[in-house]
Amino acid sequence: MNRWLAFDTSTDVLSLAVAQGEQTWAKTLPGGAQASATLIPSVMDLLAQAGMPLASLDAIVFGRGPGSFTGLRTACSVAQGLALGAQLPVLPVDTLLAVAEEARLQAASPDSLTVLAMLDARMDEVYSAVYRWSAGAWTLLSQLQVGAPERVAVPVGPDVLLAGNVFDAYGARLPAGRCVQALPTAAALLRLAPALWASGYAVPADEAMPLYIRDKVAQTTAEREALKAVPPLPGQA
Structure with a gap:
């Protein structure tokens, strides 16, 4: 039975959810500039509601982009920080x-x-x-x-x-x-997670990197190399 935490901050809406098997707890909040201040407390509150300690998760699932540059940085930094602290992998998903x-x-x-x-x-x-x-x-x-x-x-x-x-x-x-x-909701990330997990999309916490389309030069060399290592979807060049 998979246990996931998922969140997306790529738009003006902050969407987060946790799942234990078929049971899901979800929350939608204002995003944008507020996401950086509210994401971690909201995550911890939702995990407490579900009775799921952070360390009990299989992975942290997050929307890696494209989207708001600030929002993507928030998602990646929070996913990375939480996953490193709990020794979990992360599962980046295209928004x-x-x-x-x-x-x-x-x-x-x-x-x-x-x-x-x-x-x-x-x-x-x-x-x-x-x-x-x-x-x-x-x-x-x-x-x-x-x-x-x-x-x-x-x-x-x-x-x-x-x-x-x-x-x-x-x-x-x-x-x-x-x-x-339609928005890239956390619920959608959770539905996508099992197939992506089975296909090897999970990466170590320190490889939680944003996906930019407009501004490739904004990525560091390490970010570009990490993105190259993520396996493409079937049919993606």
Whole structure:
């Protein structure tokens, strides 16, 4: 029975959850600048509610990006600090994959689904990636990208869903299609965790690094090497 702690601070919403087998405890709080001050106390409170000491966890799952630079730094530093103290591995998860997973749940979990996942990148741009759900697993169909809303291309197919937090901000500048508001929730991270864990995505605590798309030079050499060591999703180059 897996025991996980998961959190995401990549957007203006702080989402965290813990799971013990099929039982889940979750909390949603304001994110942004507040996340750095509230994340650790909220984590400890949620673990106490669940009766799960930090050291009893299998891993700490976190949204590694893309997203807010400050938010990603917060998530990585907290994941690293907690995991080092409790001698736990960490499980980094792409935030756009979590958006796709949240959209899949809202779409009533069809047998197959293609999701164009998008997050607001500010500066008049969006982060985007295309994922395919089939045979109970996700495959990445396109590289993660950042660019103007008008440049986002919708994949061809009858079961395509556009998902993310970009629709209010960019509206008609986005391509047309069936849309659903979705964020990279901690609950989505928990649903993704077992398959990613089984596929070898867990890394030591000191390799909890953010995934940037817009600004690759912001990463240190150690961060770039750590990201190269993380195995790609099936179908990812």
